[in-house]
């Protein structure tokens with residue numbers, strides 16, 4: 001096996017750490033970027049550019065899992081692309097979200113713009129869009145699960161496990177640049193009401209769930225399934241299995257579609 005020198009940005013995060021684990025288990029040489037000093041990381045900040053040139057130098061592939069929740073991802077991507085040019089043009093693998101061009105959220109717009117930065121870079125690139133991670137969906141409903149009556153939006157989700165997404169990203173990182181790859185979705189599409197009930201029951205509670213329509217174009221885009229990819233139920237780990245692994249008690253009862 002030929003060693004590939006791979007940098008994982010966001011390698012300390014939820015998805016990135018799963019990507020690092022996957023690649024290392026496959027025997028790959030992996031470098032992790034972080035803003036913070038820690039053992040086994042190279043320090044760098046994609047917002048200021050500090051440390052990025054040396055982090056990217058000598059790599060064949062960069063898996064870009066770092067994110068910014070204030071809409072500044074495109075600027076971070078430009079910094080990465082610039083460093084990648086100096087480093088001889090490693091393959092850039094970017095993780096985005098299904099529906100970034102359909103759901104009018106600021107964070108999604110920034111990710112769509114970021115996709116375009118990579119596509120226009122002239123460098124070898126792969127963009128992988130994925131659906132919502134299990135942990136995000138659990139968090140969405142966990143806080144409210146203490147209420148006796150739980151209002152939830154009348155929309156569905158297709159939650160996916162980061163380990164499944166990490167497996168796909170690792171395969172892409174070790175393969176040829178693919179441009180925009182096929183979307184990657186979770187194994188099931190479930191109504192928010194079912195997911196909320198599953199979270200409540202996993203916490204040992206039963207709640208009356210009340211699905212509500214919410215006004216506004218963002219809700220409409222979600223209700224129309226703009227964030228779903230029904231033709232790509234690629235993930236294997238279900239939301240029920242994820243909740244069970246979290247150590248929550250209770251029986252999960254929800255209907256599969």
Ligand SMILES: NC(=O)c1ccc[n+]([C@@H]2O[C@H](COP(=O)([O-])OP(=O)(O)OC[C@H]3O[C@@H](n4cnc5c(N)ncnc54)[C@H](OP(=O)(O)O)[C@@H]3O)[C@@H](O)[C@H]2O)c1
Pocket residue numbers: 009010011012013014015016033034035036044045046047048065066067068076095096097098111130131132133134136
């Ligand atoms: N959550 C979801 O449901 C979902 C669904 C589909 C796709 N995605 C995408 O998956 C990617 C990873 O998400 P996640 O939930 O794993 O993220 P996360 O756990 O919040 O981790 C964010 C990572 O970004 C790094 N980071 C932030 N600002 C940085 C900067 N200025 N310079 C360098 N690194 C920086 C952090 O590293 P340090 O703090 O160590 O510096 C951290 O490792 C994101 O692009 C996200 O949009 C998420």
